[in-house]
Amino acid sequence: MLLARIEKISSLPQKEALDLEWLETNGLGGYASSTILNCHTRKYHGLLVANLKEPPGRHVLLSKFEDSLCMKGKEFFLSCHQYPGDFFPHNWDIIKEFRLVPYLEFTYQIGEVCIRKSIMLVDGEDRVLIRYDVGNCPRGVLRLKPFLAYRGYHTLSKQNLFLHIKTYSIKNGFNIQPYDGMPPLYIQTSVKSQFLPSPVWYNNFEYSREKERGYEWREDLFQPGILEIPIKRGSVVIVSSSLGISQGQLRRIWTAEETRRNREIGSSEVIINRFGEEDRSYLRNLIAAGQQFLIKTPSHRPAIIAGYHWFGEWGRDTLISLPGLTFCCGRPEEGINVLASLGEFARDGLLPNYLSADEKENTYNALDASLWYFWAVQQMFKYTGDSETIRKQMWPMMKRIIRQFMAGTLFDIHVSDNGLLHAGEDGACLTWMDAVVGGRPVIARCGYPVEINALWYNALCFAAELAKLFGEDESPFSDLIPKIQRSFQDTFWIESEGYLGDFLSDGFLDHAVRPNQIFAVSLPFSPLSPSQRRQVVNKVEHLLLTPCGLRTLSSKDERYKGRYAGDAASRDRAYHQGTAWPWLLGHFGEAYLNVAEDKTAAKAFLLGYLRSFLSQHLTEAGIGCISEIFDGDPPHLPHGCISQAWSAAELIRLYSLLTEAS
Numbered sequence: 001m002l003l004a005r006i007e008k009i010s011s012l013p014q015k016e017a018l019d020l021e022w023l024e025t026n027g028l029g030g031y032a033s034s035t036i037l038n039c040h041t042r043k044y045h046g047l048l049v050a051n052l053k054e055p056p057g058r059h060v061l062l063s064k065f066e067d068s069l070c071m072k073g074k075e076f077f078l079s080c081h082q083y084p085g086d087f088f089p090h091n092w093d094i095i096k097e098f099r100l101v102p103y104l105e106f107t108y109q110i111g112e113v114c115i116r117k118s119i120m121l122v123d124g125e126d127r128v129l130i131r132y133d134v135g136n137c138p139r140g141v142l143r144l145k146p147f148l149a150y151r152g153y154h155t156l157s158k159q160n161l162f163l164h165i166k167t168y169s170i171k172n173g174f175n176i177q178p179y180d181g182m183p184p185l186y187i188q189t190s191v192k193s194q195f196l197p198s199p200v201w202y203n204n205f206e207y208s209r210e211k212e213r214g215y216e217w218r219e220d221l222f223q224p225g226i227l228e229i230p231i232k233r234g235s236v237v238i239v240s241s242s243l244g245i246s247q248g249q250l251r252r253i254w255t256a257e258e259t260r261r262n263r264e265i266g267s268s269e270v271i272i273n274r275f276g277e278e279d280r281s282y283l284r285n286l287i288a289a290g291q292q293f294l295i296k297t298p299s300h301r302p303a304i305i306a307g308y309h310w311f312g313e314w315g316r317d318t319l320i321s322l323p324g325l326t327f328c329c330g331r332p333e334e335g336i337n338v339l340a341s342l343g344e345f346a347r348d349g350l351l352p353n354y355l356s357a358d359e360k361e362n363t364y365n366a367l368d369a370s371l372w373y374f375w376a377v378q379q380m381f382k383y384t385g386d387s388e389t390i391r392k393q394m395w396p397m398m399k400r401i402i403r404q405f406m407a408g409t410l411f412d413i414h415v416s417d418n419g420l421l422h423a424g425e426d427g428a429c430l431t432w433m434d435a436v437v438g439g440r441p442v443i444a445r446c447g448y449p450v451e452i453n454a455l456w457y458n459a460l461c462f463a464a465e466l467a468k469l470f471g472e473d474e475s476p477f478s479d480l481i482p483k484i485q486r487s488f489q490d491t492f493w494i495e496s497e498g499y500l501g502d503f504l505s506d507g508f509l510d511h512a513v514r515p516n517q518i519f520a521v522s523l524p525f526s527p528l529s530p531s532q533r534r535q536v537v538n539k540v541e542h543l544l545l546t547p548c549g550l551r552t553l554s555s556k557d558e559r560y561k562g563r564y565a566g567d568a569a570s571r572d573r574a575y576h577q578g579t580a581w582p583w584l585l586g587h588f589g590e591a592y593l594n595v596a597e598d599k600t601a602a603k604a605f606l607l608g609y610l611r612s613f614l615s616q617h618l619t620e621a622g623i624g625c626i627s628e629i630f631d632g633d634p635p636h637l638p639h640g641c642i643s644q645a646w647s648a649a650e651l652i653r654l655y656s657l658l659t660e661a662s
Helices: 014-018 208-212 250-266 277-291 315-325 332-343 367-384 387-407 450-469 481-492 515-522 530-543 568-574 584-595 599-617 645-660
Strands: 004-007 021-025 031-035 046-052 057-071 074-077 081-083 086-088 095-100 104-110 113-121 127-134 140-152 167-170 173-176 185-189 194-206 218-231 236-242 294-296 302-304 503-505 508-510 549-551
Touching (some): 057 127, 057 185, 057 218, 173 194, 173 218, 236 250, 250 277, 277 599, 302 315, 332 367, 367 450, 450 515, 481 515, 515 549, 530 584
Antiparallel strands (some): 004 095, 021 031, 031 046, 046 057, 057 074, 081 194, 095 104, 104 113, 140 218, 167 173, 194 218, 294 302
16 A cells, blocks of 8 residues: 655755655654665664653664675665765665655665565564565675664764673574663564674764754764675565564564554545545545654653654644544544543643653643643544543543633733733743744743634633533633623734734734634634634735745745744744744634635635645655645745644644535
C-alpha cells in the first residue's frame, strides 16, 4: 500500500536531496530519521533515537550505519557523510528510488545488481530493523560500521575518555554499554555474521541544517567494530539494533510489524473511502503521519508529541491536535484516554503548557490550553456522543477551571466586569503566539486577546449545554453568556474595516490583521452576528490565506516579515509576524463552511486547496509529513519541524468536515 514515492533521486541536485527527510516512529516517543541520501544534516537525525525513562528524555543512541556492499574487489556504499570539505562517498548516483510502503524502502542499482534497503521501527519497542533484499548479485559481503552517539538529542557528542569501548559477543552480533547510567545496545543479524572489534572515533561529522540554524554543527561518533555478512543472489538480511537482546527470529519480528502497520492503515479505510482516489491517497498519508504522534510515555501514560524532531509534549498542541488524530480517525478510546490523562495535571485552573520528560517540572504558562480542553471535549461529544464519560471524567475539572478563572488565578488571569477574560502580566506569553527574543515577547498580547475570549465564550456556552444535559443548574454559566457576547463585539469589532482587532491592552485595541480572529467564526459557539462572521472570513481569506496556511500577520502591515530565516532571534521575530501556519487551515476551512451560502461551491474550493497543497508538500520536506511552518512570501518554503502534530491533525479534521458539508 504505497504512501509516498521519490523517483530519479540520482538526478536531483545534492542540496535538494539533502532537504528531503524521512521519519520513522515507535509509539514510545522514539524515532529514526535522516535524509533520502542517508546523510545526516541535523543533530536530531539518528537510526535509534530512544525516549528513555532513565536518564529521562530522547537520546540519539545509534546515529547510523555506514553500510556497503563488497563485490569483486569493489566497495559500494549505501549511506554517506558530510565531513569538512568533503562529502563521502559520492554515491547518490546509485540511489534510484525512495518509497513509503508503509515503511521506508530505498532502491539501489549497482550495474546489474539491485538492492532494496528497508528501515522500520517496531511499535512499542526501542528497536530499529534494517532489511537488505539482494537481487541479481554475485557472492559478496555486506559490511556494516555502526556509529554511536549516546547523547541527549539536543546536544552533540565529542571524543572522550569516559566511553567504555569493550564489546560482548552474542549470537550473530554483539552488545556494548558505552556509558554508565545509559542502557546497553544490542546489534544482531538474522543470518550468520562476523563481528570484528575495531574501536575507533570518527571526528567532525558535519550537520548542515544545524549550521544554517546557527547552532553547533560538528560531532564525533564512536565505531566499536565492523559487522560482515556473506551475501549472494536472493539474500535477505535483517539487522536489529535494540535496547534488549532479540528473543525471536528477526524475520518474524519484521513480518509481525509489517502486518500491524497494514492493519492500522486498513482500520481507517472506512473514513478514507468517503473520498475519490486522489483524496484517498492524500488522506492515507495524513493519517499515517498523524499516528506517529500518538505515544505512550516511559511512565506508560497516553500522550501526543507536538512535533518531530525537537518538540516534546505540549498541552496546547495536544488538545488542538487530538480530535484530528483520534476522533476523526475512528480512534475514540485513544482520544478519551489522552483527555483524561492530561486533565490530571490541572493546577489552579491551568493545564500544563509543557510537560517535562520526567513529568516533575511541568510549566503552566498557557491560558488557552484550558480553553482548548473544552473544545477538545466538544469534538469528542460530536464524534462519539459519549456524554456519560464526559460527566464522570471531564465535567468536574471543566467546572473547576471556570470557577478558578472567575475567582482569578495565576498570571492575573481573571474575569472582568464586562465578562471578558483578562490574560497575562508584563513579560508573560500565555497565548499560542509566544515567541520571545532577549527575554521579551515579540508580540506582547497582555490584556484581552481576541481568540482567548472567543474560546472563553465557547467554553461557557458548552458548559451551559452540559449542565442542562446533566440536570444541573446552568445559570452560573448561561447568565454570563449574553454579557460576554455584547462585550466581545463592543471590544474587538472594527466596524469601518469589517474585522476583529487582535487584542485590547490598557484601553488600546491592536488593529493588526491576524488569524486569531478566525476562531470567533470557527468554534461551535460564535459571539458574532452572521454578517460579522462573513466579513471576518472574507478579511482573513484575502489578507492572510496562502497556498500552505494562514499568515500570522497581513503582508500590508509594516511589522510583517515574509521570510523565516537567519539566526534564532531573527527566526523568532518572524515566527508570528507573517510566517504561515498550516494548522490554522482547519479552523479557516470550518469558518469558511460556516458562512458559505453555497456549501457545494465552498466544499469544492477547500478540496481544491487541499489537493494543491498536499500534491506539492508531501514530497517537499519531511516525506509524507506536514511541516510546522512556511514562509509568508512566495514560494512559501517549509521550515520548522518536518512533521508537526497539529498541522497533520487539522488537515485530517478539515477532510472530515468536508464529508459533513452539504
